[in-house]
Amino acid sequence: MKRFGAKLHLITWTREEDSPVASSASERWVRQAIEGDRKAQKKIFDSLAPKMMALCLRYMGSREDAEDVLQEGFINLFGKLDSYSGSGSFEGWARKIFVNTALMQLRKTDALGLSDDISEAHSLTSGEASAVQQIGYKELMRMVRALPADARTVFNMYVLEGYSHKEIAQELGCTEATSRSKLNRARARLQEMIKQSE
Amino acid sequence: MKETEFDIQARNLLADAREKVPARVWRNVSAAVSPRKAVPFWVWSLSAVAAAAALALGIFLFAPSRPDSNLDNILVQAGSEAAVASEGSVASEAAVASEASVASVASEAPVVRADAAAGSAAPAGSAAPAGSAAPAASSAPAADDPAPIEEQIAASSHPRLAQAAASGAKDPVFAPGSEKSDLSGANTPVFAPAGEKSDLSGAKDPVFAPDSEKSDLSGANTPVFAPAGENSDLSGANTPVFAPAEDVPAPAEEQVSEEDREALRMMEAAPQENAGAKRGLSLSASGRFQGNDRSPVKASMVHRSPTVPGLPQPMEDGIFNELPEVSFSLPLTAGIGINYRFSQVFSLGTGLRYTYMARTFVADYRDIENDVEVLSTDVDNHQHWLGLPLNAFFDIMNNGKWRVHMLAGGAAEFLVDNDFLVHNSPKDIHVHESGSKIQWSAVAGVGMEYRVLPGISIYLDPGIRYYFNTQDQPRSIRTLQPLRFEVELGLRWNLGK
Incomplete structure (x- = not known):
């Protein structure tokens, strides 16, 4: 095995994909992964896992829950690979699977607890909006994770995933007004945290 | 500033974010998603038993009958005073x-x-x-x-x-x-x-x-x-x-x-009914296969290599920290053989056998130069063996066309090449190992042979083989399951008198 050790001197360690998944490569991996090709499944995992981990972290708040959702999401993804029609980006299709997986987990734990409470309407000031650029990703992620589960969910679905309030209401079983209210609440809480961090 | 600008700023920061993924996530995902179809052991066993039963049934149902009907006709036609041989x-x-x-x-x-x-x-x-x-x-x-x-x-x-x-x-x-x-x-x-x-x-x-x-x-x-x-x-x-x-x-x-x-x-x-019992040499060419199902695999059966954390030095006895997720291909063997029949019921055979085994496992390994752990990487392992078998055959039935025999014997195998392919970004790594230890095994079974042409027959030898001291051998499906069912199928050319 010393020979093996000598060979390892040549390698560099990287676990992150620096370039987005090429469409032709992803289609080939998908085809192979459907057939049970282990290598293709690993390539899909390696290309999507870091981004999906960040997504799961935004939805779940805690890292442990995010890892569980990530794992469950990939199992669901590989189980539904044959339903991928090829239209639209593979990453976008995968993202929806992970969002649904996260929502299912949140419903299980009854963390959403959405109610038609619109009393906390709030509006942003111009100064608070620009402060987002200054705090950086890690800090913002920490703040988003700190939001209440219901507000965090709506914020993620509206701001990051591009759901409309109508779609959010259908998905979460609430009204559009509640969705708007929760989004405003999320923004207000984030603004407070940004202010406190300055 | 409009409210949507806050959203835009947040989206820019969060949309393409990436987080580190722990190794256990892929382990659990890969364990839940089966990468390679393994033929269950019971399927192999049942198939072999069914094949043996079908062949045995064929022997007894379709064995050629004696041509004694003409004798009756002769006696009738020629009368009681027909020439009697005796x-x-x-x-x-x-x-x-x-x-x-x-x-x-x-x-x-x-x-x-x-x-x-x-x-x-x-x-x-x-x-x-x-x-x-x-x-x-x-x-x-x-x-x-x-x-x-x-x-x-x-x-x-x-x-x-x-x-x-x-x-x-x-x-x-x-x-x-x-x-x-x-x-x-x-x-x-x-x-x-x-x-x-x-x-x-x-x-x-x-x-x-x-x-x-x-x-x-x-x-x-x-x-x-x-x-x-x-x-x-x-x-x-x-x-x-x-x-x-x-x-x-x-x-x-x-x-x-x-x-x-x-x-x-x-x-x-009629005289050829005794063809299978003729003394002499015969040559054979055959293929052999075993199952690749590893269930149940216990975690304790998987060898875990020791790691030396934080030390930039050559590793000993393996760098791979093999994880339980491993899949095996069908072990395949091909070879040539030579048999000598000493009597009507006893013969000895030997030959040369080439065996190929492959497996894919997930491993954590250490980059020595950078003293960094590389986690959850696929490794392909290909093993090439050369073996010398020695088997004894005892006929329990022989009617000229069909022959059923018991076989017992053993083999000594030498590892010619043990190749590892580490899937790594940006460049895959090849590592070759050669073994110096001999893998001993013993086999027993019941086989059958059918004469398709004069001097040429096909044979099917299902049996049970046990591999000794597998803990000293490179890891393979043999080391996980030393007792294995196998089937050998081949052609034999009888050169006897």
């Missing part, structure tokens, strides 16, 4: 009257008569063959001589006689003097006058010809000992028959009827 009876000569030498046999035998117009001078021909009840006719019909042939035919209820008469079948004709008699047209042997060749065809029993002629020893299922100077017919028995001195099996006659040809064919087949 008695070695000899037909006698008799003067033939102008009417005929009658070769009537019992009441069912066809009648042979000479052409009354052919000759007035009765040739000194022979009478009908043994088994005939016909008297030796005198030159002049006596008052108590049998009725003329035509009357006998007419009186006979034998369909063949009537058919022969109706169709004008030709009867043997004994020519006078030095002419050649026409002995054709009879279904029974006709002994020709001296100096001519008797027509010994037409009978299903051995016919002993007069002196200086060759007896027709065909048509019997028992050995027939010919008179001195002729070749005895030692066919028709499943046990060896010792011929008299300087005796050789008699070849088939040239002029034989269709029925005789059929009888001869069956006779020729």
